[in-house]
Amino acid sequence: MSRFKRANNADTMAGFRTTQPEPAVPNGLLKAARKSGQLNLSGRGLTEVPQSVYRLSVDPPEEAQQDSSFGASDRWWEQADLTKLLLASNQLTLLSEDISLLPALTTLDLHDNVLKSVPCSLGALQELQQLRLSHNQLSSLPVEVCSLKNLRSLTLQKNLLENLPEELGQLENLTELDVSSNRLKALPSGLGSLAALQKVNVCHNQLSCLPDGLSQLTSVKLLDCSNNLLSDVPASLSHMLSLEQLYLRHNKLRRLPQIPAPALKELYVGNNQIELLEPETLAGLTAISLLELRDNKIKVLPEQITLLTTLTRLDLTNNDVGTLPASLSLLPDLKVLLLEGNPLRGIRRDLLTKGTNELLKYLRGRIKEEPEKVQEGQTAMTLPSQATVNLHSIKTLKVLQYSEQQAESVPEEVFDAAADHGVATVNFSRNQLTSLPPRLLDFSSSLSDINLGFNRLSCCSPDICKLLQLTHIDLRNNQLSDLPAEMKNLSKLSSIILNYNRFKSFPEVLYEVVSLETVLLGNNQVGGVDPGRLLKLVRLYTLDLSNNDLLSVPPELGLCSSLRSLSLEGNPFRAPRAAIVAKGTDAVMEYLRSRIPA
Structure with a gap:
């Protein structure tokens, strides 16, 4: 008997066999995918998709080649079609045309790869509902993708797209479209045909205008156009009847967009160049809850801000607002008022640090006080804008202002200065007027907004009903108990x-x-x-x-x-x-x- 015993488990042929490489996708995963219809290959460092994945529904498995019996759970011929394929966070540079061999796919996730293109054969995946292609290097989208009639979500953010196919409008069931962080300079006109769309994100592109066709998207609830080159927004957006959230941050807007969308609750226009808040624009925001105006150049907060009775949050951080209208405190639901970075006068700094409640309480106290008569010589210098009549405001803004003068009548020279200038807005608030100034009728063809608040009117003259262009009337804080029957003639009010x-x-x-x-x-x-x-x-x-x-x-x-x-x-x-x-x-x-x- 030899003194050297051979190990029982030694493989005597080990040196003669070739080592089989580990498969890129373990057979166990493929076997499980045949049962569940789902295959998750995310984060595996793949540089290409193995053929075994493409042919999962075509080729029989290895077990079928062997002489073995199958239990009820291993009947490969009864396998489920692959419906969900996740290939995210790999190093894929190419997707084969063989993707068409998986026609039952409803979800295809390819985000966070290095794809420079996707094959036209994607158009064969007619059951596809979700297509995720974000965080790649795509410079174009094949038109065949637009034939996917069941597609509901298409995400393309963080690519190199410079345009989108006009045929995009054929995706009739699409509810979510995200093309943010690309190089788009325009949107296809066919976008307006996507009647089912509810969420659209086009932020971080190079858009200088929005197509009028957007107004046809009556189901859209969220539209994000932030970080573009927009200098204006089409008024037709007001036809987006379901729009609740609109993001326009970091653009080149010089005025608050006039878009009275009836359901709009949140409007974000921070980091623009807005200088003026027009009363008629504010009046259109009938359902607004959050209004972000931070980092603009707004100097005046008009009294019409009190029309926003549903407002809960107002952000005016980093503007040029000098004074606050006391009537701001009348907003019933206002909970957050942000004012840091404004040159406010007449409000102590410590009051601003105490929070919204204390500030609104202070403003309510100012409403109850009788405005004091302005004494001459209070300031060392009188600026042109502080003169009795602000001609610049009349000529450029069509606004005639003679307020806070405690006057019992409006001087004739005020009306003379505004003659023939098509005045649209008149502000005679905070005076001692007991009747409507007769010469207001001089502006009957142009006047749309009149403020006679904080006066001593005990009756409203029927003459106001001759101003047929009126859309807004402010008569708060007077002594009125009735309105003239002729007011029914104001068809634009x-x-x-x-x-x-x-x-x-x-x-x-x-x-x-x-x-x-x-x-x-x-x-x-x-x-x-x-x-x-x-x-x-x-x-x-x-x-x-x-x-x-x-x-x-x-x-x-x-x-x-x-x-x-x-x-x-x-x-x-x-x-x-x-x-x-x-x-x-x-x-x-x-x-x-x-x-x-x-």
Whole structure:
């Protein structure tokens, strides 16, 4: 017996065999994919997709070549079609035309690779619903991709795309399109045909304009156009009836876009060159909750900011705002007001650091105070803009301003200076006027916005009804108890502010002004409202009846389906309960509808 015992497990043929390389995709993964229909190969360092993956649904598995029996769970001929293929975060430079051998795919994820192109055979994947191609080096998109009728999500961000195929409009079921961080200088006109789109991201490109066709995207809820070269935004965007979030940060806008989209809740226009907030533009933001205006050049915050009764957050950081209108504190839902980096006068720095609540409390205190008479010689220098009549404002902005003068009448020279200049906005607020200045009729063909707030008007002259171009009337803080019946002739009137007056009922004539979108009647003595007649105001989005004498709220008010903001706080009614009112308009409307007798 030999003294040298051979190890029982030694392989005597080891030196004669060739080593089999490890497969790029383990057979176990392929076997599992045949059962589940899903294959995840993300983050495996692949430089190419193995043929075994492309042919997964074509070739029988290795087990089929061997003489072995199969259990019920291993019947390869009953395998599931591959529907989900994840190839993200590899080093793929090429995708083979053989991808067409996987026609059942619904999800194909190729993001975070180094693809410079994708094959035309992608068009054969007619079941595809998600195609992720972001973070690659694509310079073009094959037109065949546009034939994928079931595609719902197409993500192409962080590529080198300079244009998109016009045929993109054929993707009739597409709900999400992300082409951000590319080199696009224009968007295809066919984009407007994507009726199912809900989310569009075109930020970080080189767009200088947006196609009018975007207005046809009535299902879009989010549109991000930030970090482009936009100097204007088409007014037709107001036809995007579902638009809730609009991002326009870091562009070249010089004015706030006039886009009264009825559902718009969040508007981001920070880091532009906006200098002026136009009253009619603000009046159109009937459902706005968040307004970001930071890092612009805004100098004046107009009184019409109080039209934004649904506003909860206002960001004015890093602008040129010198004064704040005290009426800002009347916004019922404002919770966050950001003002850092503005040259504010008349407000102590320590007050700004105490937060929004303290600041609004201070502004409310200023409303109650009687404006003091401005004494001569208060400033060492009188700037041209502080003169009795600001000619620059009249000529360039079409604004005639004679406010905070505590005057009992408006001097004739004020009207003379504005003659023949097509004045569109008149601000005579914070004076001692007891009647409408007769010469306002000089501007009957052009005047669209008039502010007579904080005066001593006890009646509203029918002459105001001759200003047929009026779209906005501000009569807050007066002594009014009625409005002239002739006001029904103002067919363009969209908003009227009557807060802090003496109305004991909803003004009868307003039921007949069908163009109205905003009615503010807070802090009066209104005892009732007729919901049946309110139903005729089909454009009425905002109704403020807070702090009045309503003993009951008619359930039929819940049928006013156009209302987006209904303020009822501070009334003596018992139903709906305060807890329901605090939840907001939707909760109140739902409660009221539930109380309508069957």
